Amino acid sequence: MRSRLRFGDLLPVSTVGLRSRPGRTALSVLGVAIGIAAMVAVLGVTRSSQADVLAQIDRVGTNLLTVANGRTLRGGEAEFPATAGAAVARTEGVLSSAATAALPAVRVYRSDRIPPGRTGGLGVRVTDPGLLDTLDARLVHGRFLDAATARYPAVVLGNYAATVLGIGGVADRPRIYLGDHWFTVVGILAPVELAPELDTAALIGAPVATADFGYQNNPTRIFVRAETSRTAEVAGLLGRAASPAHPEEVAVSRPSEALTARIAVTGGTTVLLLGLGAVALLVGGIGIANVLVISVLERRGEIGLRRALGATRGHVGVQFLTESLLLGAGGGAAGVVLGALITYGMAGARGWPPLVPAAAAGAGLATAVLIGGFAGLYPALRAARLSPTEALRTM
Numbered sequence: 467m468r469s470r471l472r473f474g475d476l477l478p479v480s481t482v483g484l485r486s487r488p489g490r491t492a493l494s495v496l497g498v499a500i501g502i503a504a505m506v507a508v509l510g511v512t513r514s515s516q517a518d519v520l521a522q523i524d525r526v527g528t529n530l531l532t533v534a535n536g537r538t539l540r541g542g543e544a545e546f547p548a549t550a551g552a553a554v555a556r557t558e559g560v561l562s563s564a565a566t567a568a569l570p571a572v573r574v575y576r577s578d579r580i581p582p583g584r585t586g587g588l589g590v591r592v593t594d595p596g597l598l599d600t601l602d603a604r605l606v607h608g609r610f611l612d613a614a615t616a617r618y619p620a621v622v623l624g625n626y627a628a629t630v631l632g633i634g635g636v637a638d639r640p641r642i643y644l645g646d647h648w649f650t651v652v653g654i655l656a657p658v659e660l661a662p663e664l665d666t667a668a669l670i671g672a673p674v675a676t677a678d679f680g681y682q683n684n685p686t687r688i689f690v691r692a693e694t695s696r697t698a699e700v701a702g703l704l705g706r707a708a709s710p711a712h713p714e715e716v717a718v719s720r721p722s723e724a725l726t727a728r729i730a731v732t733g734g735t736t737v738l739l740l741g742l743g744a745v746a747l748l749v750g751g752i753g754i755a756n757v758l759v760i761s762v763l764e765r766r767g768e769i770g771l772r773r774a775l776g777a778t779r780g781h782v783g784v785q786f787l788t789e790s791l792l793l794g795a796g797g798g799a800a801g802v803v804l805g806a807l808i809t810y811g812m813a814g815a816r817g818w819p820p821l822v823p824a825a826a827a828g829a830g831l832a833t834a835v836l837i838g839g840f841a842g843l844y845p846a847l848r849a850a851r852l853s854p855t856e857a858l859r860t861m
Contacts, residue, residue, distance in 0.1 A: 487761075490757055491793065493753070493757075494750075494753055494754050494757045494793050494797070495793055495796045495797040495800060496750075496797070496800075497746075497749060497750030497751075497753040497754070497797065498747065498750035498751065498753075498754065498793070498794055498796075498797025498798060498800075498801060498834050498837065498838065499750075499796075499797040499798075499800035499801040499804060500746050500750065500801070501743055501744070501745075501746035501747025501748070501749070501750045501797075501801065501834075502743075502747060502797060502798050502800075502801025502802060502804075502805065502830045502831075502833070502834050503800075503801040503802075503804035503805040503808065504742065504743035504746055504747075504801075504805070505740055505743035505744070505747070505801075505805070505826070505830055505833075506801060506802055506804075506805025506806065506809070506822065506826050506827060506830045507804075507805040507806075507808040507809055507812075508740055508743060509740070509822075509823055509826040510805060510806065510808070510809030510813075510820075510821060510822040510823065510826065511808070511809050511812050511813070513821040513822075513823055514809060514812070514813040514818040514819060514820055514821045515816075515818060517818065517819045517821055518816075518817070518818040518819065521819070528694065528697065528720070529561075529691060529692045529693065529694040529697045530600075530601070530660060530689065530690070530691055530692075530720065530721055531689075531690040531691075531692055531697065531700065531701055531704065531718060531719070531720055532661075532687060532688070532689055532690070532718070532719050532720075532721060533550075533554060533687065533688040533689075533690060533704050533705075533708050533716060533717070533718050534686065534687045534688075534716075534717045534718075534719070535686050535687070535715065535716070535717070536714075536715045536716055536717040545684050546684050546685050546686070546688075546708055546709055546716075547684070547709065547710075547711075548682065548683040548684055550565065550684075550685055550688065550707075550708040550709065551563065551565035551594070551683075551685050551688055553707045553708065553710075554688050554690060554704060554707050554708055556707075557690075557700065557703050557704060557707045558700075558703070559692050559693045559696040559699060559700040559703070560690055560691070560692055560693075560700060561691045561692060561693060562596060562599060562600045562690075562691045563594075563596070563600060563688055563689065563690045563691070564593065564594040564596045564597035564599075564600040564601070564688070564689050565593075565594050565685035565687070565688045565689075566591050566592060566593045566594070566597065566664075566669075566685060566686065566687050566688070566689070567591065567592040567593075567675075567681065567684060567685045567686045567687070568589060568590075568591050568686050568687075569589070569590040569591065569592060569675065569679055569681065570589065571645075571679075572589075572590040572644055572645040572679050573585050573590075573644070573645065574586070574588040574589065574590060574627070574631070574642065574643075574644060574668045575642065575643040575644075576631050576632065576642060576643070577642075577643055578643045578648075580643070586627075586630040586631070587630075587666060588627045588630060588631075588666050588667065588668060589666065589667055589668070590644055590645075590667065590668050590669075590670060590679075591663070591664070591667040591668070591669055591670075592669075592670060592671070592672050592675040592681055592685075593611065593669045593670070593671070593672075594672070595610065595611050595612050595613060595616060595671070597610075597669070597689065598610045600689045600690070600691050601658055601660065601661055601664075601689055603655060603656065603658045603661075603664075604655075604656045605622075605653050605654065605655055605656065606625070606654050606655070606656045607634075607635050607636050607653060607654040608622070608635075608636035608651070608652050608653030608654060609652055609653050610622055610653050611652070611653075611669065611670070611671050615652060615671065616670075616671020616672060616673055616674065617671060617673040617674060618671075618674060619647060619648060619649040619650060619670075619674055619678070620649065620650055620652045620670070620671070620674075621642065621644065621649040621650065621651055621652065621668050621669060621670050622651075622652060622653040622654070622655060622668075622669040622670075623642075623651055623653070623654050623655065623667075623668055623669070624655050624658070624664045624665040624666055624667045624668070624669070625654065625655055625656060625657045625658075625665050626657075626665040626666050627665065627666050627667060627668055628651075628654045630666075633651055633654065635654070636651050636652060636653060636654065639651070642668065644668060644670070644678075645678065645679060647678050649668070649670065655669075660721035661689065661721070663687075688704075688708065690704065697720070701718050701720065704716065704718045705718055747833065747834070747837060748837075750797060750837070751794075751837040751838070751840065751841040752841070754790055754793050754794065754837075754838055754841040754842065755790075755841040755842070755844060755845060757793075758786060758789065758790055758841070758842055758845035758846075759844070759845045759848065761786075761789075761845070762786065762845050762848050762849045779850040779851070780850065782846075782849050782850045783846040783847060783849060783850035784846070785846075785849075786842060786845050786846040786849045786850075787839065787842045787843070787846040789842065790838045790839060790841050790842020790843075790845070790846070791835060791838050791839050791842065792838070793838050793841075793842075794834045794835045794836070794837050794838015794839065794841070795831070795834065795835050795838065797834050797838070798830060798831040798832075798833070798834025798835060798838075799831060799834075801830060801834065802827045802830050802831055805822070805826075805827075805830070806822045806827070809821075809822050810822075
């Protein structure tokens with residue numbers, strides 16, 4: 467009568483070796499789990515980071531352009547004419563614009579008692595009242611400059627500048643020292659993703675900058691909100707609008723392209739990290755194969771007894787192959803959970819929306835099972851080739 471191995475008996479028989487050596491089993495599962503966790507975490511963190519970048523692009527739009535003064539033919543810094551801001555605003559396809567200008571000679575201090583060299587890396591920028599609307603930025607405290615406050619010693623602080631100066635609100639009308647003049651803080655900006663130079667700046671109006679610091683109405687950067695369908699066309703017109711005499715000295719850029727480039731860079735890094743995860747997974751598979759080879763040598767007596775009682779070579783081979791598949795599946799499941807926890811932890815710490823791609827989790831689990839199957843082929847064949855008499859000699 468031909469011997470048969472029922473499926474209901476296969477699982478208990480195949481887990482005998484795993485249950486009898488829990489420490490070795492745990493280490494084998496851990497090797498695969500580390501590889502799968504690395505791959506799932508890399509994909510999850512990458513997807514979460516990309517979702518955050520795409521959300522930033524959605525918030526600010528792809529129709530924001532920046533017009534900056536470039537370099538002259540002699541390598542010096544070019545200067546916009548005083549009419550640059552108005553000319554850019556009149557350009558066809560421009561919805562709104564706001565000119566800003568850095569005042570490098572004016573320093574920012576918390577009080578007039580601070581030593582001159584301790585500026586904290588902060589600077590003063592002249593700005594139009596329309597800057598907030600053009601950038602779609604927002605305030606966390608107070609109000610922004612308008613036509614009235616721009617004429618007086620009122621200042622709006624970038625988010626980082628407020629932190630450095632130790633100003634957490636405007637209710638008590640704090641004052642700071644700009645150059646040789648006191649200014650009252652009337653507002654604090656939230657971080658501006660696409661204009662990080664504003665985070666470290668103290669923003670003042672053009673009229674007071676002219677009166678106190680000799681500002682000549684020459685902007686150094688102009689932010690432009692264009693019609694979305696005509697963004698590329700508008701970008702081509704802004705150079706001549708800002709500087710008709712030297713359009714080649716004007717640098718026009720789209721900040722959203724920098725964010726898109728971050729996605730591309732992240733993608734390249736992801737491939738490298740996935741490669742490292744694959745190496746870790748391969749090492750885990752080799753660990754399973756090594757453990758099962760040793761298990762075959764240690765359990766030759768058991769194999770011989772089973773063969774003597776009627777088990778076929780196929781039964782023995784399937785038993786060990788199932789063991790390796792279970793090790794792979796256990797490592798894969800543990801790796802997916804660990805990778806998801808890492809993703810949620812990192813995303814939460816950085817304020818990203820946590821995303822674990824279902825495809826990554828499924829592929830990780832399937833890959834772990836396949837690795838386990840391949841790792842168990844040789845030990846299973848080796849166990850199946852043992853003859854009952856040779857195996858029973860070891861008992």
